[in-house]
Every structure is written in structure tokens, then in C-alpha cells.
Amino acid sequence: MxxxxxxxxxxxxxxxxxxxxxxxxxxxxxxxxxxxxxxxxxxxxxxxxxxxxxxxxxxxxxxxxxxxxxxxxxxxxxxxxxxxxxxxxxxxxxxxxxxxxxxxxxxxxxxxxxxxxxxxxxxxxxxxxxxxxxxxxxxxxVKPKEKREAIRLKIAELAQDKQISLKELANQSQVDFPIICFYSSQPIEKKKLTQEPFHTNLSKISVALNCNLEDLQDTKKAELPPTTLRVKEFLDATDLNINDLSLLTGANSEFIDLIATNPMDLRNIPSWGEEKVICEIMCKFLHCTCN
Structure with missing residues (x-):
């Protein structure tokens, strides 16, 4: 059975x-x-x-x-x-x-x-x-939710072609390293690319990579994954807001908002090296017990 x-x-x-x-x-x-x-x-x-x-x-x-x-x-x-x-x-x-x-x-x-x-x-x-x-x-x-068109960004590939690390790209573009890692590994809803803060961040990244915004976008079709981290649920349960969580963890509030609102491909979560606090945030909402 x-x-x-x-x-x-x-x-x-x-x-x-x-x-x-x-x-x-x-x-x-x-x-x-x-x-x-x-x-x-x-x-x-x-x-x-x-x-x-x-x-x-x-x-x-x-x-x-x-x-x-x-x-x-x-x-x-x-x-x-x-x-x-x-x-x-x-x-x-x-x-x-x-x-x-x-x-x-x-x-x-x-x-x-x-x-x-x-x-x-x-x-x-x-x-x-x-x-x-x-x-x-x-x-x-029941009508299934419409699949939202997404774009994968070729930031990591373009950085590798220019022989610079993502950490160096973060320094040159003045875009936080965890955000660049997220953009490099996760599909982004297509319509958000023209919205803030995505547009400004991607403009800075494209300048640092000496390319156009269009060059950052992979031409292969992508869809948003079904998983969204339960950040908002956690905040509601603890009576905190994103700024509070940012102060308590030391993580950028923009990044916390990013992982709270953008669905994630959990099979492609990057290693964020010395940004251990970011890993701790991810583990909190993924109920991960890794070291």
C-alpha cells in the first residue's frame, strides 16, 4: 500500500x-x-x-x-x-x-x-x-494563477567574461552584493525591470559592465517559480517591519524586501560567502539547519 x-x-x-x-x-x-x-x-x-x-x-x-x-x-x-x-x-x-x-x-x-x-x-x-x-x-x-513572464539576468556570465567577481562588481556599481547575487541567480518578473529599485540597480550594473540593459537579459523564456519565502508572515507574527528586521540582522532592507516579494528558485540559491548574515536570514525562512 x-x-x-x-x-x-x-x-x-x-x-x-x-x-x-x-x-x-x-x-x-x-x-x-x-x-x-x-x-x-x-x-x-x-x-x-x-x-x-x-x-x-x-x-x-x-x-x-x-x-x-x-x-x-x-x-x-x-x-x-x-x-x-x-x-x-x-x-x-x-x-x-x-x-x-x-x-x-x-x-x-x-x-x-x-x-x-x-x-x-x-x-x-x-x-x-x-x-x-x-x-x-x-x-x-478553480482558475490557476496566471504564470508571470520572467527574465533571467546574465550578470554572472558577463562579469566572468570581463574577469571580475560579483563582489568587485558590487563595489564598482554601488549595488549591494547580496542583491547582485540574487539578480544573478533568480528569475525576475519582466515588468519589474522598468520599476524601481530594479531599473536603477540594473542601470548601475550595466554601466559597471560596460553594456546595455538589454545585454543583461537572457533571451531564453523563463517563468517565476511558485515559492515565495514567508518573510511577511514572519514579520506579522513578530510585529516587526522590514526596517526593524534590517536593524536586527544587519541586512540591507532592500534585499529583505526583495526576498519577501520576489518568488525564488530554491534549487539555485547562491553561496554568499562572507555575507553570513544573509545566509542566516535565508535559513530563517527556509527552516534550514545547515552550518
Whole structure:
């Protein structure tokens, strides 16, 4: 028998967080993907038959209607046939979901708003009805977070080409050494490159390396990793702020803010040499027991 290896407390906490989180739903997307299923539920006609009808020409559809003894007018046949078209059917998906789930059109429209957030706990009964109507698991209704485009910076490679260490680069650029190490090893959200303090820091680094800002950017696509250190949670629990933590540890407040807000690739954490206080900060939030 397979034994689930996560601690029960850890697993339970993840479930609780999920159930109490504000999430966005992918109701419209799922309704459009399952529009023929919804049409089947609301009409009583099998989904297989509906899909077959959708592949027919208008004349074929009329022949099928006659064979099934459907009493339909010419305009009616044309209207139904248009609705069965895969593209046009998607326009009716949300309305069909309202009928199939028994949830009011106004509420379904709110759930279908891809920018609106909902508390799962408060909406669980409606979500059960929606999932049943769509014939999907409830967890499939939750819209995953959009992956934010990121950039990896070639600072370490460019410094190596010029035969200077990152410590020397920090001195020449007047950008703190830990920040340069972070920029060199971690993906940075692309839109942040034009924001402060990133833009000023990178400008200083590019001047020191005698290159353009664009030269610092790796052309390979990158995505932000899913892990963010629990710095803010720690600060809230201790009633401290970033400046307090900076004073207590001796670490630059900008760097503390950086590791608190920028997701990290934990497989690529650099060794920061004599900056032992930085390592201690990292270990605090990673629950690391290294020496």
C-alpha cells in the first residue's frame, strides 16, 4: 500500500488554505468546453447525437429531423442548426449552464466573470451544482494563477567574461552584493525591470559592465517559480517591519524586501560567502539547519 509521505498537519493546512482562499473561477471556459454536454442535459438529446448533428450540413440536418419525426419549421431548423455550430454554441454556454445547474443567470454571469474572486467556503453549494452540471470535479472550477513572464539576468556570465567577481562588481556599481547575487541567480518578473529599485540597480550594473540593459537579459523564456519565502508572515507574527528586521540582522532592507516579494528558485540559491548574515536570514525562512 502506498503511504502518503507528507505530514498530516502540513497537508491539512494546505487544504484549509485552499478552502478559505479567494480564488478566480474558470466557469466560462469550462461551460464553453462542455457546451454540447450542457445542451444534452437541458434538451434530453444525447451528447453523441448533438455532436453528430453539428457535423451535418443544413440539408442533412433537415433529413435527420424528418427521420426523427420532428415537427419543425424551416426557420426553426436553421436556428437550431446554427446553435449547434461549435463556435456559435459557445455564445450560449453560460445560459445553458444556468439552466442545467438551476443557478440564476445573474449569479452564473458573476461566476463566469474571470476577473472576479470568490471565497470557496461561502460558495461551495453553488460550486457543487455547477460542477455536477458540467460533469467535472469541483477542483477543476478553480482558475490557476496566471504564470508571470520572467527574465533571467546574465550578470554572472558577463562579469566572468570581463574577469571580475560579483563582489568587485558590487563595489564598482554601488549595488549591494547580496542583491547582485540574487539578480544573478533568480528569475525576475519582466515588468519589474522598468520599476524601481530594479531599473536603477540594473542601470548601475550595466554601466559597471560596460553594456546595455538589454545585454543583461537572457533571451531564453523563463517563468517565476511558485515559492515565495514567508518573510511577511514572519514579520506579522513578530510585529516587526522590514526596517526593524534590517536593524536586527544587519541586512540591507532592500534585499529583505526583495526576498519577501520576489518568488525564488530554491534549487539555485547562491553561496554568499562572507555575507553570513544573509545566509542566516535565508535559513530563517527556509527552516534550514545547515552550518
Amino acid at each position: 502506498y503511504i502518503f509521505n507528507l505530514s498530516s498537519k502540513s497537508y491539512l493546512k494546505k487544504i484549509i488554505i485552499l478552502l478559505t482562499s479567494m480564488v478566480k473561477l474558470r466557469i466560462r471556459e469550462l461551460a464553453q468546453e462542455n457546451v454540447y454536454h450542457l445542451l444534452s442535459v437541458t434538451s434530453g438529446v444525447s451528447e453523441e447525437a448533438i455532436r453528430t448533428y453539428a457535423t451535418q450540413t443544413s440539408d442533412d440536418f433537415k433529413k435527420i429531423a424528418i427521420a426523427l419525426n420532428w415537427s419543425v419549421t424551416e426557420p426553426g431548423v436553421a436556428q437550431v442548426f446554427q446553435m449547434l455550430d461549435p463556435v456559435k454554441a459557445k455564445d450560449m454556454a453560460v445560459d445553458l449552464l444556468s439552466t442545467a445547474s438551476g443557478i440564476s443567470p445573474d449569479d452564473i454571469q458573476k461566476y463566469a466573470n474571470e476577473n472576479q474572486e470568490f471565497n470557496i467556503t461561502e460558495k461551495i453549494e453553488d460550486l457543487k451544482k455547477i460542477a455536477k452540471a458540467l460533469d467535472v470535479e469541483m477542483v477543476e472550477l
